[in-house]
Amino acid sequence: MHIHLTLNGEQTTWDTAPHELLLTALRRAGMWSVKHGCETGECGACAVLLDGKLINTCTRLAVQAHGAAIETLEHLAPDQPGRRDNDLHAPSPQATLHPLQRAFIETGAIQCGFCTPAQLLAAKALLDQNSEPDEAQVREAIAGVLCRCTGYARPVQAVLRAAAQLRGEPVPPVEMPAITVGGLADQQPHAPPDDTPEFPDDSFGGRPVDTLTRTRLPVMVVAQPETHVVNKAETKVDAVKLAKGRPVFTxxxxxxxxxxxxxxxxxHAHARIRSIEVAAARALEGVHAVLTHQDVSRVMYASGGQSYPQPHPYDQVSLDSKVRHVGDRVAVVAAETPEIAQRALALIEVDYDVLPAVLDPLAAMQEGAPQIHDEADAVGIHDAAHNRSHHIHVKHGDLEKGFAEAAWTFEHEYRVHQVQQAAIEPHACITYWDEDDRLVVRTSTQVPFHVRRIIAPLLACPCAASASSSRASAVASAANRKCSWRTSAHI
Ligand code: FES
Ligand code: FES
Structure with a gap:
């Protein structure tokens, strides 16, 4: 069906399906500043101005925009042909930006930048109505756009600054606190304190450990001369493209x-897969692959591998014949469209032998509790029979002395729920073989070298043999051994 609307000041007609989301239609129209976050109306990253009001586009159908005027961040400061806005060394690179965008950059209100387009539009909607908002009004205006990395202090500062500029008032340069390392200039080189802990030999389950990572590292503090850049606040190098909402995320x-x-x-929380039937899914037109545990190599890995060597346990495989939590992986489909992939999933038949589950951590450690990891090939589980995957003992200082000297002591048992950092950007991944037969992995991560180290063995990629924690060696190895890892995200 056809709908007519005004998009960023231009009359336009869309051919859209009745069920298409406004979010999808806008991104299909090239409005990449409209970010795809939670898809459930909670994060606000997908927000645009519809007839001047901030609305989420993931909870609206495209047809509901018929006859409306939509404004996205692309309209705030349109790109000019031939102009390189993101060249910070060109004269006045920010001259083409809206005062709000400039203020967000100047105040350091942008970290990953995923929420930035919607925050800027929320601020614009406010300033269009109220040229002199107070802090509470700014906070209220941007409250519907969640930011998990910058927080709100800097964006609020940015909006108030832009409002002043738009009113024609002079604004002072933004003061950034210099980063100081306590009395750096006065420090003399010194050795590590005597109680610096050494990692025991078996910290990593007996796997080969680099001497430098196991033994005490000498701490050397050396006075450094003043420089123009080091220890100074700088404009974020990717701030302009993020302030413009360009398509930079995976x-x-x-x-x-x-x-x-x-x-x-x-x-199911705990079950064994008796059988899995995928013939109908494979036969569906547009499906290119259906993989189950029968189709992939069984390579054990540690999912929490943000260090090198990776600490134990190695208790995961890509796809297993047993599932250990609701949402555990059973099969994966690759198809020409997301819709075909979903239809293929519905055609897979799985026969589960449902097992007793453990739903409480203390009950899980009792004698006779259902054993979640009973696979024989797991490596380094601390106490698999009692569902204890890892054991960490931390001691710092003299506990008895601390209690003896404390004015008050409290004893209680505390429990915390599982914590997720809740990046607004979705976890996503695109891979392809490039022109040199290298596998390129573009994914939402801060640490491409960790991604490479964990994925390479699973794919039996030759660079797995040299995987290390060093970014430099990751790049070098990638160039030599047919693997390339890029990060497009900043979570
Ligand atoms: S509110 Fe729409 S993507 Fe989160
Ligand atoms: S800068 Fe706001 S979510 Fe990252």
Whole structure:
């Protein structure tokens, strides 16, 4: 069906399906500043101005925009042909930016930048109505756009600064606190204190450990001369493109002929897969692959591998014949569209032998509790029979002395729930073989070298043999051994 609307000041007609989300239609129209976050109306990253009001586009159908005027961040400061806005060394690179964008950059209100387009639009909607808002009004205006990395102090400062500029008032340069390392200039080189802990030999389950990572590191503090850059606040190098909402995140990428993956996940907390039937899914037109535990190599890995060597336990495989939580991976489909991939998932038949589950951490450690990891090939589980995957003992200072000297002591048992950092950017991944037969992995991560180290063995990629924690060696190895790892995200 056809709908007519005004998009960023231009009359336009869209051919849209009745069920298409406004979010999808806008991104299909090239409005990449409209970010795809939670898809459930909670994060606000997908917000645009519809007839001047901030609305979420993931909870609205495109047809509901018929006859409306939509404004996205692309309209705030349109790109000018031939102008390189993101060249910070060109004269006045920020001259083409809106005062709000400039203020966000100047105040350091942008970290990953995923929430920035919607925050800027929320601020614009406010300033269009109220040229002299107070702090509470700014906070209220941007409250619907969640930011998990910058927080709100800097964006509020940025909006108040932009408002003053738009009123024609002079604004002072933004003062950034210099980073100081306590009395750096006065410090003399010194050795580590005597109680610096050594890692025991078996910290990493007996796997080969680099001497430098196991033994005490000498701490050397040396006075440094004053420089123009080091120890000074700087404009973020990617701030301009983020302030313009350009397509820089993995989810913003599309490639010719790209296939879309979808996961079939477990409805059970604990079950063994007796059989899994995928013939109908494979036969569906547009499906290119359906993988189960029968199709992938069984390579054990540690999912929490943000260090080198990776600490134990190695208790995961890509796809297993057993599921250990609701949502555990059962099968993966690759198809020409996300819709075909979803239809294929519905055609997979799984026969589960449902096992007793453990739902409480203390009950899980009792004698006779159902054993979640009973696989024989797991490596380094601390006490698999009692479902204790890892054991960490931390001691710092003299505990008895601390209690003896304390004015008050309290004893209680505390429990915390599982914590997720809740990045607004979705976890996404695009891979392809490049022109030199290198596997390129573009994914939402801060640490491409960790991603490479964990994925390479699973794919039996030769660079797995040299995987290390060093970014430099990751790049060098990638160039030599047919693996390339890029990060497009900043979570
Ligand atoms: S509110 Fe729409 S993506 Fe989160
Ligand atoms: S800068 Fe706000 S979510 Fe990252």
């Amino acid at each position: 989810d913003d990428m599309t490639l010719p002929g790209m296939l879309h993956a979808a996961l079939l996940t477990s409805p």
